[in-house]
Amino acid sequence: LATAGVAVAGSASAADLPVVAEPVDYVQVCDAYGAGFFKIPGKDTCLKIGGRIRTQFATDNLQDNEGDKYEDYSAYAKGYLYLTSMTDTEIGLIKTYTEFNSKWDQAGSGKVEAGSAYLQIGASYADILIGRTTSQFDGFTGAVDAGIITRNWSDKSTLQFALAKSFGNGVTAAISAEDSSYRDGDTNSADYVGKVGIAQGWGSFEVAAALHDTVEGAEDNYGYAVRGTATINLDMIAEGDAFVFQAAYADSATHYLGANEVLKGLVTGYDDAEQLDAEGVKGFGLGAGFTHFWTSEVATSIDGSYLSLESDLASGNYDIDRWAIDASIGWYPVSGMVIALDGGFANTEYDAAGTNNDVDFDDAKIGARVQYTF
Template sequence: MKLVKSLLLGSAAGFAAVAGAQAADLPSRKAAPVEYVRVCSAYGAGFFYIPGTETCLRVGGRVRAEYTVGTRYGEGQDAYGTRSRGRLNVDARTATAYGTLRTFFRYELTVSSGFYAGTIGGNQGIIAPGQARNGQGGPGTASNLDLAFVQFGPITAGRAQSFFDFYANDFGFSTLRTADSRLNLLAYTATFGSGFSATVSLEDRNTGTGQRENGVVSPLGTAAVLGQDFPDVVASLRVDQGWGSAQLSGAITQRNISNTGPLFNASKDEMGFAIQGGVKINLPMLAAGDVLFLQAAYADGALGYLGWGGQFGSGRQTTAVAGNQLVINDFGVSAFGNTKSATGWSIVAAFRHFWTPQLRTEIYGSYSELSLGYTLAAQAVPGVVSRPLDPKEMILAGNLIWSPVSGLDIGLEVIYTRTELKQAVLAANNAGARPVLAAGGRLVKSDDAVAARFRIQRDF
């Protein structure tokens, strides 16, 4: 029995030795290293390293729900409007020997209806006396590549905020008459220390949002803007310090104008310019986060830099009615072929005050005046010689915004607008037509509007 037991134990030991030797001959497998996402703190909160690279990435966005009611100008028009907007931001940055390499893009999708349709920046407060407001604003979807640029050291290239802009509708739910445009540009920025910098930028206003180059008009014959020889040239000098910021900016634009009529047939180059100065003052002595903006601008042959587009007044236009639009042009040509530029100026003020860290108020407004030169009233009043309308406009707005948690805003805003014209115009009726005085029409020289908006917005 002892002999059998010894044989069994010896056999088991032998098998174990052989098995161990065979196992030692097999190739070993090591677990692949795990690439964890690392936080990148070099550029602020929310950035992380793209695995396997030294590039820091931040993905964010916004969702906005908005509802508005306002002054109704005709029975065919809705007295309310709704809007939903989604925004995606992608920001990638890499530290290099030449400075930070940054790429950024922002894409938006918006669905609007009612009073938002056809308005300037969705702002039904901007009005024009006698303007036709006709037709319900059905739902419409708009897509917008708002920003898409590369920054490498001092170079900025792509679609970016104009370097002319300072207060670019930073506060509020509505728009003011101020320079605020994203467009295609190529810019060089030099920094001098202590927060001082200077920028020279070539900017294509034809790709801008809101303030494109305005047209040209002639009381006789046909006037048109032909091709440009070069994009707008913008220069700015800026300082950013603990007390706030200040900027002085200027722009030069060139237009080739053709003019054809019974007394003339010629084309010529015309130059326009704009200049703007602004200051932003931090007011921590009132409350943390309090800010005051003050800004003034002047333009000659470049009214887009004041925030004036090719027409003023909001609402749906009735194109079937001749002379229905009240137009804004940068240049006018007389019956003798003489060219005269339109000029204008504007002032802007905006104030933000925090009542508590979660409750704030924004009060802002603008006032502007235009002198339109040879641009006559778009529709004549019987018995009255047409003159330039030369509008004067005041916009005032205020809101109260509650932020119960970080990134969430719930607010209510009221906006008031008043516009005055140099010459009375025929008022449009509910159908959008402008009946003459003999047919029961009436004249209007000034008008005002009141609107309110409720907004819920989440930024992340």
């Protein structure tokens, strides 16, 4: 009996022992890099996942340039996926960014492609960037919510190697080597870009310059472009209000003026900037935009551009002038959502001396966009 009692007591003691729980890896928030970052379990890397859904409708050209009856429209639904990682290492903070997007349009065609993709190392002397992202030359690229009408300014992502430095008090500078083919230039070659800017409570000012390698056989082996952009914050009118003015000049580097498709579909042989640069075309571009918030949820924006180009060919000169204006009203009911109506008008004139190939083309469109970013 004593032995049995001991056995029973032993069994009861074993049953009373606590059960050891399996280890659990909880997701750890990375506050140091901003909202939305979390630590990947088992890694020193913090990751942020974001995205966007954009739907848009736009009419065809409402101007009757050729007597054709209006029938067409464009529409699409586009999804974006953004992946941003941050890793603190002994050589500095390493950031990676990858963007994917998919699109379906009114013709029933769809596509999936990659957007920006780059690696950035925060070294002690400068931030080193390698990959594809917005060109270091680009400045103001519009104020409106949709931009139904094409305006002319530089707005291009390029494959690049860049060094950027912050000097404190809002002063920054960057230099880069960017693939020339992204600017309708020579292949297996680079454009060289530099910029310097300052940002303060009143706004910001930035200047940029680019040396462009033109295609083989061009009138000039190299072209160049310069840009200046000023932004004035107008919070004294309403929070978020701002006015932007930009001016740029280019010689044999018209893509930097946003002129790469200015004659596409209007003059044969000028579907991009390659031929313009090969013929030594030079010119300037102006851009401006203004945004006013009527309330924290409703804003109106207007922007526009003016482009003027001229050639100096022995075979005959030509001039190109184009102006465009676009306006929108946007409603932002919740953070990240935009519901906007947009409309614009543009006029393109092409005057070729001694020919009957002159063009005077008007373009007018209206549209709507619903977009949510998270």
